[in-house]
Amino acid sequence: MDQRVSLITLVVDDIAASRAFYIDGLGWTAELEAPGEVLMIRVGERLLLSLWDRAHAQREIGMVASGGTPPITLAHNLRTEREVDDGLALARTAGAVTVSDAVHREWGGYSGYFADPDGFRWEIAVNPSPLGESLLP
Template sequence: MEQYITVITLAVEDRAAMRRFFVDGLGWAAALDVEDVLFLRVGPSLVLSLWDRESFVAEVGEPARGLAPITLAHNVGSDAEVDTVLDRARAAGALTVQPGQRRDWGGYSGYFVDPAGYHWEVAHAPGGGVLGEALAAGQAFAQG
């Protein structure tokens, strides 16, 4: 299994204020800007996702008390690999929050919570789009 992170998601109370700060204030370019999420490419293979907290909780679940409401995403090469990684995480003692399923952004993903309480998304982002491009860049980086 290749080990690298491609997406960091931060749940935010006011996505519009975060957009004003990063895009209007800092001049960062929005790679995706929709009602409840803003993607910012923050490296050749890394996307920062600023997600409306209500939408975050609806999909991922309520964050554990005392921990920051974030998810870390591990991208894999197929829908079947998403399910395999979720099965392996469950076998290793993780709690699966949500099984793999088709997502509005065009991919397939599921979630688990690691032993420290952090939420992980395991995702397959086929084709283009900002997530697919980040995955391709990450694979190129991992191959050296």
Template sequence: MDQRVSLITLCVDDMEASAAFYEALGWKRVESQDGVVAFDLIGQTLGLYTKAGMAEELGIPLESIGGFSGVTLAHNLRTKEEVAPLLERAEKAGGRILKPAQDVFWGGYHGYFADIDGHVWEIAHNPFSPLGPNGEFQWNGVK
């Protein structure tokens, strides 16, 4: 298996409402088959799929899907000053701030929000991992 993630799928209650949330953050949908909303990222895609559809696909009860799974998604920014405004934008779009922007013990700056379906996002600036020219992230910085 190659060391990469190709697609991140978030299970959502209302696909159009969830898509509108990400569009309010400035993301653009790409053409996709019925029943899926997709946003191309840098080297990956974020997909939205209904909780009911995923439960059916997996053959599990709908009640089994939902709640905080212990997984967070992170969006890193080039500067510390970009973190709080993006958290505010998420809140205005309907997200819930879980942790406001603040300094972190390891030298970075971050905050957390939950999207309208409860998926947790970290918005961060990591001065030890500068982003590449197209926003690419690598743990110790793009070389």
């Protein structure tokens, strides 16, 4: 099997709220939309973020835990600290809950976290290492 990821699916409680946050608030573009069921957003050349309504998801994959902090984080890497601060501000304006303001991290980067309408944690970061640089467009 190839070493790659094609689709990241987040099970959400309210597709309309997710759409309002990601599309209307953050300004992302929908790749595919089935109202009330699923919203897919291209987040990389060959990578989609799928926001899947809980009831529809559970019919296919079984019960999905809810409540608390999901045991996953997603990251959006940028080139400058100013871009990190601006990204966190945009997320707050779109309705995100601030989890952590951006700070200089002991691993050498600068990052902060927000939670989307379903509590999924997003890190907005500058990672000044060669690996971090390799993630930028």
